[in-house]
Amino acid sequence: MGKYRPGRRALTGATIVAAASLGLAACSSSGSDDSPSDGASAAGGSDVELRLAWWGSDSRHSATQEVIDAFEEANSGITVVGEFSDWGGYWDKLATATAGGNAPDVIQMDQLYLASYAEREVLSNLADYSALDMSHLGDSVLGMGQVDGAQYAMPISTTSFTLLVNQDVLDELGLTLPDTDAWTWDELGEFASSVTEASSGDVVGIGPMNNEYSLQLWARQHGEALFTDGNVSISEDGLASYFQLALDWAQSGAGAPADQYSEQAALTLDQSDFATGKQAMSFTQSTQIAAYTTASNGANLVPVKIPTEDANATPYAYLKPGMYWSLSSQSKHPEEAAQLIDFLVNDPAATSIIGTERGLPANPDTVEQLSGNLSPEETKAVEYTETLxxxxxxxxxxxxxxxxxxxxxxxxxxxxVMFEQSSPADAAASFISELQSSIDAA
Amino acid sequence: MSLKELNALAANRSARRRSGGKADTRDNRAALGFLSPWMLGIVGITLGPLLYSLYLSFTNYNLLQSPSWVGLDNYERMFGDERLHQALKVTFTYVIVSVPLQLAVALGLALALDRGMRGLAFYRSAFYLPSLLGGSVAIAVLWRLVFGASGLFNVILGLIGIESSQSWISNPDTALWTIILLHVWTFGSPMVIFLAGLRQIPRAYYEAAATDGANVWWRFRHITMPLLTPIVFFNVVLAIINSFSNFTQAYVVSGGTGGPADSTLFYTLYLYQEGFGNFRMGYAAAMAWLLVLIIGAVTAINFWLSKRWVHYDD
Incomplete structure (x- = not known):
């Protein structure tokens, strides 16, 4: 019968080979990146190709691409290739590209990552490049882009934290927002619940705060700071109350239940419940108004102050260094790259295209220049920031x-916490120890 | 080629081997020549990085700066790393549940298809299709939609009278099970292998058994299963290794987070997060080697156990 069927040795052999190759495939990384053609010299002999990377939503992609076109027109011989993705994929990609010695020349940077990249010496000190004019910026703004005294990043903008309210949704439900000038967290929670009730659950009131900016503000409202001298300094109680608020909202109906909220974690801004009108209020940065307005097909979105327990307490709000442009130390054409950064933040042609898409420009001249022809959404953002x-x-x-x-x-x-797998207090304790050990290990 | 010719050829070859003639050396050289592109690939693309990652596992390497030697630190850290323990728990649950389920479904369908029904080629292709698609990003995205709060799954539940508005994919208690289901759904490749195995079983055995009055179950239990064990073994080994190294489905379904609340934190996903998100490539490399050891050990146990239940017919 042997000739009908494969024998022991053949089959064992096949199994071993298949097992080994699968095992190897599991841990070998594939990937040969196209390396950038460093200045493919054409007839002129001086053609330079720069790569510019940013994250953002659709409105940012098109605006930035327009600026790139303008830059190329003004600087013949330099080509700029834009590389963009959403926030999540951006940092994985940047880390991988940098590790491969293949980082984009000009990098849109965030303060979450600035120290991580700067201290690992993969960014250039911008002060060394005369093509980049930073004289418009005040010391305090410039300071936001410094690590250990060196200017590793050029602040593009400042942004403020806000609670964005979809006025169209409130109107439809016949609800009126309470006086938000000095409201408390309880008042916000109650109002959010009334939205959910009035819509019989089709629309929820609010989503939880879920990022570093909001946690900073929460800490500051309670007289604390998230980080002090490079270490975690928020108290367990302070952090637990932050988690507790989210839990309360999920349970009271002010916000979406845990699973509905968690479903959005993997979605982009354009697909979020707030953008699609299924959530009446959302915490965000004031400069996101334009993006959310576009995503929600022109809904009337109003930025209001976040609540406080004590309106007369120490000023807690702050303007966050929105984003930065950084120059990779791997760049083969740092001079031209500096020129590109200069164009992006100082050239009137560029700044009028970008407007406040990347935040209220840090350059006061640009703010002046823009004031005449801001879009309604941009005006909202600027005016809101003034009220702060x-x-x-x-x-x-x-x-x-x-x-x-x-x-x-x-x-x-x-x-x-929202799925009640941990108590807010336990989550706070683990959070602090995990974050601190991550800082210690770096 | 007739059997006679084949025999002559074999005799000729072994004669040459004994004499160690020049032609033989030439053959070997030619073989090496033809193999060299493949060997280069193994050494350059697989073996090189493999050894490098072994080196990296003993270093502190943040991707952006040169690695620095830290000895066994990375391996020691594993003992206290609760997320690693969670990742192991998730991955083992996944392997232990999805492998038997997937193989059972594959075998069941293979048995059904093996009856020589009409349109077999069509069914075989149709059932194989998910295997081709299941690992793709598009299907993982689709899975999010199917098992979302307003997804197809809840609609179907509604049709059979169960009202549900929960999101299966976003609930820590059910998220892993949706991914297990996705894996089971890709039963096509083991099914095709089972089918081939079933085809190899001589019909005469069944005819003889039927003559002796054996019923369907008896025939399955005492003819099909024993003769199929080498194929089952092959599929088990492959499925286990595949499941341990599952990445795409976990990454896309949870949006790269392993969430909600780490309930779908697959081992490879955590490895990826540590390496590329947290800049701990040294630790990630150590994790990769732990996975190699785990898969190696499980496979070795499999081979050892196979002596007890796999029957080779030779």
């Missing part, structure tokens, strides 16, 4: 090296 003046304090220290994962960490513990 009385409660505006100094910016906190930037996120230390090793803590760039603060946002996903908040998100993970938040879900554990």
């Amino acid at each position: 003046d009385p409660i505006l304090g100094d910016a906190p220290e930037i996120v230390p090296n090793g803590a760039s994962d603060t946002d996903p960490l908040i998100q993970r513990y938040l879900l554990e």
Whole structure:
């Protein structure tokens, strides 16, 4: 019968070979990246190709691409290739590209990652490049882009934290927002519940705060700071109350139940419940108004102040260094790259295209220039930020090296609390020890 | 080629081997020549990085700066790393549940298809299709929609009278099971292998058994199963290794987070997060080697156990 069927040795052999190759495939990484053609010299002999990377939503992609076109027109011989993705994929990609010695020349940077990259010496000190004019910026703004005294990042903008309210949804439900000038967290929670009730659950009132900016503000409202001298300094109680608020809202009906909220974790801004009108209020940055307005097909979105327990307490709000442009130390054409950064932040042609999409420009001249022809959404953002003046304090220290994962960490513990797998107090304790050990290890 | 010719050829070859003639050396050289592209690939693309990752596992390497030697630190850290323990728990649950389920479904369908029904080729292709698609990003995205709060799954539940508005994919208690289901659904490749195995079983055995009055179950239990054990073994080994190294489905279904609340934190996903998200490539490399050891050990146990239940017919 042997000739009908494969024998022991053949089959064992096949199994071993298949097992080994699968095992190897499991741990070998594939990937040969196209390396950038460094200045493919054409007839002129001086053609330079730069790569510019950013994250963002659709409106940012098109605006930035327009600026790239303008830059190429003004600087013949330089080609700029834009590389963009959403927030999540951006950092994985950047880390991989940088590790491969293949980082984009100009990198849109965030304060979560600035110290991580700067301290690992993969960014250039921008002060060394005369093509980049930073004289418009005040010391305090410039300070937001410094690590150990070196200017590793050029602040593009500042942004403020806000509660964005979809007025169209409220109108439809016949609800009126309470006076938000000095409202408390309880008042917000109750109002959010009334939205859910009035819509019989089709629309929820609010989503939880779930990022580093909001946690900073929460800490500051309670007289604390998230980081001090490069270490985690928020108290367990302070953090537990932050988690407790999210749990309360999920349970009271003010916000979506845990699973509905968690479903959105993997979605982009355009697909979120707030953008699709299934949530009446959302915490975000004032400069996201334009993106949310586009995503929600032009809904009337109003930025209001977040509540406080004590309106007369120490000014807790601060303008966050929105984003930065950084110059990779791997760039083969740093001079041209500096020129590109200069164009992006200082050239009137560029700044009028970008407007406030990347935040209220840090360059006062640009703000002046823009004031005449801002879109309604941009005006809202600017005016809202002005109302913050009385409660505006100094910016906190930037996120230390090793803590760039603060946002996903908040998100993970938040879900554990909302699904009642951990108590807010336990989650707070674990969060702090995990974040601190991550900083210590970096 | 007739049997006679084959025999002559074999005799000729072994004669040459004994004499160690020049032609033989030439053959070997030619073989090496033809193999060399493949060997280069193994050494350059697989073996090189493999050894490098072994080196990295003993270093502190943050991707952006050169690695620095830290000895066994990375391996020691594993003992206190609760997320690693969670990842192991998730991955083992996944392997232990999804492998038997998937193989049972594959075998069941293979048996059904083996009856020489009409349109076999069509059914075989139709059932194989999920295997081709299941590992793809598009299907993982689709899975999110099917098992979402307003997804197809809840609609179907509604049709049979069960009202449900919960999101299966976003609930820590059910999320892993949706991914297990996705894996079971890709039963096509083991099914095709089972089918081939069933085809190899001589019909005469069944005819003889039927003559002796054996019923369907008896025939399955005492003819099909024993003769199929080498194929079952092959499929088990492959399925286990595949399941341990599952990444795409876990990554896409949870949006790369392993969430909700780490309930779908697959081992490879955590490895990826540590390496590329947290800049701990040294630790990630150590994790990769732990996975190699785990898969190696499980496979070795499999081979050892196979002596007790796999029957080779030779």
